[in-house]
Amino acid sequence: ILNVEQSPQSLHVQEGDSTNFTCSFPSSNFYALHWYRWETAKSPEALFVMTLNGDEKKKGRISATLNTKEGYSYLYIKGSQPEDSATYLCARLYNQGGKLIFGQGTELSVKP
Amino acid sequence: DGGITQSPKYLFRKEGQNVTLSCEQNLNHDAMYWYRQDPGQGLRLIYYSQIVNDFQKGDIAEGYSVSREKKESFPLTVTSAQKNPTAFYLCASWTSGYNEQFFGPGTRLTVL
Numbered sequence: 001i002l003n004v005e006q007s008p009q010s011l012h013v014q015e016g017d018s019t020n021f022t023c024s025f026p027s028s029n030f031y032a033l034h035w036y037r038w039e040t041a042k043s044p045e046a047l048f049v050m051t052l053n054g055d056e057k058k059k060g061r062i063s064a065t066l067n068t069k070e071g072y073s074y075l076y077i078k079g080s081q082p083e084d085s086a087t088y089l090c091a092r093l094y095n096q097g098g099k100l101i102f103g104q105g106t107e108l109s110v111k112p
Numbered sequence: 113d114g115g116i117t118q119s120p121k122y123l124f125r126k127e128g129q130n131v132t133l134s135c136e137q138n139l140n141h142d143a144m145y146w147y148r149q150d151p152g153q154g155l156r157l158i159y160y161s162q163i164v165n166d167f168q169k170g171d172i173a174e175g176y177s178v179s180r181e182k183k184e185s186f187p188l189t190v191t192s193a194q195k196n197p198t199a200f201y202l203c204a205s206w207t208s209g210y211n212e213q214f215f216g217p218g219t220r221l222t223v224l
Contacts, residue, residue, distance in 0.1 A: 004154070032210045043116075044155075044202070046212030089154060097162050098143045098206040099170075100213065102154035 004092050006103035013080050014111055020076045021106040023090035027071035032093040034100060035064055035075055039086040047075075047088075080110040115139065116216035118203050123221045125190070125197070133188045133219045135203035144186035145204040145213065148172060155202060161186055190221065198223045 005024045013019050025033065032051045038044040048057045053068040061078045077084055087107045091100040116137045125131045137144065143162045147155040157170030161180040175194025180186055190197045200220050204213040 006154075009152070034212055036212075043215040043217050045215075049210050049212050051210050091155075093210070097160075098145070098208075098213065099157065099160060100145075100155075102147075102156070104152065104154040 004090060004101050004103040006088075006090055006106050008106060009104065010107040010109070012109045012111065015080060015082060017080050017110075018076065018078045019080055019108065020074050021088055021108075023073045023075070023103055025071050025073075025090075025092045025101075025103075027068055030068045030092075031096060033066055033068075033073050034091045034093065035073070036089040036091065037086045038089060038105070044089060077108075080108070082110045082112050084108060085110045116203060116205055116214055118201075118216035118219050120219060121217065123219055125221065125223050127223055128192045130189055130191050131221065133190065133201055133203075133221070135186045135188065135216060136184055137186075137203075137205045137214075137216075138184060139205055139207070139214060140183070141205035141207045141214070142183070143206040143208075144180070145206070146170070146176075146178065146186070146188045147202045147204065149200045149202060158188065158201075197221055 007022050035047040036044040048064045050066040055066040057064050064075045066073045087105045089105045091102040094101050119134045145160040146158040156172050159178040161167035177189045202218045203216040206213045
């Protein structure tokens with residue numbers, strides 16, 4: 001198993017704060033890195049799929065960067081809102097057959 | 113609407129009983145996956161299938177079995193050999209390339 005590590009495990013912020021999480025992964029044989037958002041009582045939904053070193057992707061107030069050489073990705077949320085409260089999962093694509101190795105997730109709670 | 117359905121949402125089982133969790137997709141995806149989630153842990157892969165009538169063990173396959181007789185369906189059986197089956201189970205599907213996986217709503221299994 002190629003371990004994927006996420007930090008922090010949980011995060012509590014106030015509305016309006018900006019925040020970021022880290023996903024670390026083995027850099028060898030890299031195919032792609034996925035970020036998912038998992039809200040309570042819903043299914044995980046994809047935020048980003050990143051494949052190239054130096055990739056930066058943005059969706060609204062959420063953005064992500066990727067460094068495949070050193071094996072990490074950052075997820076940023078600018079001006080957190082209560083609706084951003086969720087668990088954020090990153091996953092490394094293990095092979096071209098779609099097998100993903102997930103990190104343990106970062107649980108974000110945004111207080112109004 | 114295209115998507116993935118899982119049933120039932122909640123399932124209770126007595127020790128020593130086998131139980132089957134349903135997963136159906138109408139996305140016309142070739143590959144399907146079963147994950148297990150425990151508190152404080154990320155999603156761990158149980159089994160996956162890239163094509164009808166073929167499937168591979170994931171990282172925690174012991175005590176589980178699957179079948180893939182139809183493209184749309186990938187049921188998971190939790191057998192009495194699974195020592196700690198109480199968990200949340202997610203099913204997912206995937207098309208190809210660097211696309212994201214799509215997830216069902218999950219089944220929470222409790223062994224009494």
